[in-house]
Amino acid sequence: MKNLLAAFTGKKVGRVFLAPTVVILLLLTIFPFLFSISLTFGRVSLTGGLGIHFAGIRNWIRLFQDDRFGNAMRNTLFMAIVTVTVQYLLGLGLAMLLNNEKIKGRGIFRVLFLLPMMLSPIAVGYMWRMMFGTLNGPINGILIRLGFAPVEWITNTRIAIYSVILTDIWQWTPFMFLILFAGLQTIPKGLIEAAQADGASSWQQFRHVIFPLLAPATVAAVLLRLLEAFKIIDIIYILTGGGPGMKTESMTLFGYSKGLGTFDLAYGSTIAFSLFITVMVVSIILLLGLREVQEIRLE
C-alpha cells in the first residue's frame, strides 16, 4: 500500500502527469519557434509540397543589404518610441486626473476613456482614414472652414507617419491609463497625507511619493505597450498601406508583404526574427533601466 502510494506521489508520476502539457507546449510553441529559426537559414519551395533547402546565411545577408529593412526598422523604432512616450504621459495625466476624488462623474469618464481600446484596430484604421480624407474628411473640413489649407494627412511623405502615430495614440492611451490608474489606486493614502503634513508641494508629492510607487505599474504598462508598438501592422495596413512611398512601413508590414504577400517564407521569417531580436534587446535594456529606478526607490 505504501509502495503504491509512493508510486502515485513520486517524481516519476509527477512527470507522467506533466508530460501531456509539456508535449502540447512543445508542439505549439517551441516547435514553431525552432521551425521559424530554421527557415531563416533556408530557401522554401511550396511547389509540390513543402520543401526546405539549406541556404546558409543568405537570407540574413540579403536582409542587411535591403534598403527596405533599414527603412522599416527606423520607422518602427520611431513610431514605437514616440507613441509609447506620448501614451504614457497622456495616460498618466488622465489617471492622475481621475484619481482625484473631487472630480464628479469619474465613473463615466473612465468608461469613455476606455472606448477606443475596445475597438478593433482595423475599424480604427478605417475610421481615421475617413477622418484624414484630404477634401472630404471632417478634420480638413474644420480646417477649411477656419480658413486653413487642407492637410494631406496620410498622403504627404512628411506628415503620414505622424498621422499613424496619432491614430495609435488615440487607440492605446486608454490602456496606459487603465494600468496606471490601477497602480495609483494601490498607493496608500497615508503616505500622501504624511507628505502633505510635511509640507510637500504637489510636484514634490508626485516626484518623491507617487512616481516611485507607481514604478511597477509603469514597468508593466510601458513594456506591454512597447512590445505591441513594435508589432504594429493593422492600423498602418488600412491607413496608409505603408506609404506614401515606404514612409510608414513597419517591420511587421514588411515581413507580412514578403512572407505572406509573395510567399517568400524564408525571408519573411528572417524579417520576423530580426524584429524579435530587436524587441528582446530593447526590452532587456528597458527592464535593466527600470530595475535601477526601482532600486533607487527602495533605497
Place this chain on the structure above:
Amino acid sequence: MFKKGFFRLLVVAAVILTVTGLSGEVFAQRFKGVTIRVFTQTPPYIAKPVMIHKADWEKETGGKVELITAPFAELYTKMYSSFALKAKAYDIVIYCSGWLGDFASNNFLLSLDDFIKKDTRIDWTDVLTVYRERVAAWGPTVFGIPLDGDSHMCYYRKDAIENTEYQKRFAEKYGYSLTPPRTWEQYRDIAEFFHGWDWDGDGRIEYGAVEFMRKGGQSSWLFFSRAAAYVSIPGQHGLFFNPDTMDALVDSPGHVKALKDWIEILKFGYPGMIGFDSGEVRTIYHLGETCLGIDWGDIGVLSDTGPESKVRGKVGYTILPGATSVWDYRKAKWIGFPIENAAPYLAFGGWVGSVDVNSPNKEAAYDFLSYLSSPDISYIDVTTPETGFNPYRKSHFAKLDRWYKFGFVNPAAYLGAIESTIAHPNVQVDLRIPGTAEYMEALETEITKALAGEKTAEKAMADVAKEWNRITEKLGKDKQKKYFRESLGMPVW
C-alpha cells in the same frame, strides 16, 4: 382482349412515366449530398454572383454551395497554401486570372477541356476568344472558366471635353483640338487644363484626373496600362521580359517614360490620390470631382447606375491612350509612330473560376462554374450592380435591353469601348507566370517610392529590373522562360 391490351398499355404508360419521372428526379438530384466549397473575395464584389445563383443551382441539382470569402490581399496566399499543401480546403476558387499560370504550371488545377466538350450549357464559343484561348488557358489546356472580362479604359467627362468654349480655350493654349485623349501626352494636357477650377458650374473646384496609386491598391496594373503604349510594338513582347533571354525589360526608357508621366500627373490629380485604391477612385469619379479617370469597367457602371452619382449620362469612354514614340527593345531605340501606337492592357484579365485538381467533388464543382458562366446567368451578372463582373461574351455585347434596365444612358458607347479594347490587335495580356505576385510586389514597392519622390523614375525602374532578375534566378531562369513563352503562346525551346 381489350382488357389485356388496356392493361399492357397501362403498364407501359406506368413504366414510361416512372422512368421519365425518375430520371428527371435523378437528374434534378444528381449532386444530392454533395457540398462544394467556393472560395473568393469578400462580398459584395465577385462573391455576389455566387450568392445570387447558388439557391437556384442547389434546387436544380440537389447539391449545396458553401461560400468562403477573404479580402483580396489574402486570396492568393490562402489559395496557394491550400493547393500546395493538398489541403483541399476549396473545391472552386474564383480568382484573378493572372494567377492561373502560377497555379496551372504547378499542377494545382483540374483540366477542364473534357468537361467543356461535353457541356451543352456553357456555349463556349460565345466567350470572346482572348478570354477563352489566352486568359482561361495555360498552353493549349483550359484550366479556368471566365466569369468576368477585365480591361482598363479611359473615362472622360463629355460635358467638359465637348464644351465649345473649353475647346476654343484649349486649342489656343495647346495648339491642337480638345478631344478624348488619344495619347498620354494629350491625357496630361487635358488633366492640366481641367485642374483646379469649377468647369462644370457646380460651385466646387474640380480636378484633372484621378488614378489609383496606393501600394497594394492594384497600382501595378495601372502602371502597366500606362507603360504598354510606350513599349509594346505590335508583334513584340516588350512589356515584362525579353522572351528570348528572360531578362527583365522594366528598366527600358519606355517604362521610365511611363513612370515619369505618372509622377507628373500627380500635379493635376485629385489631392491625396497617391494613397487611393481603385475603390476610392470610383467614388471620387462618380461624384463628379475630376475630368479624367482610368479604371476597369466599374467607373462606367457606377457613374450611370450609382444612386449617388452626379455624372449620370455625362461620362465618355475610350480605350487607353497610346504613344507616338515607342521603345523598341530589340533595336534599343525609340520608333516613331505616325498614328499613335495603342496597346490596351487586359489588366488583371478578369476573374476566372477553377477546380482544385484534388477536389473530391470535381463534377459538381465544374457544373456550378458552368452554370455561373452560362450565357443567360452571366448576362444577369454583368448587368447587376456590385457583382464586379464585366462583359466577356459576345452575347453580353449584343443584347442591350438589360443594360438599359441596369441604368446605362448609352450602353452602346460603354460596351463599344470595352469591345474595342478586348478586340484590339495589339491588346496586351497580363503577366501570368509563377512568381507573378512576387514580381508585382517588387514593382509596386519601387514605383510607390518614385511616386512619393523617394527615388527618381530611372533609379526605381532599374531597381525593379534588378529585383525581377533576382526573382527569376531564384525560381529558375530556364523554367521561368519556358513558362513565360507558354503564357504568350510562343514556341518553347
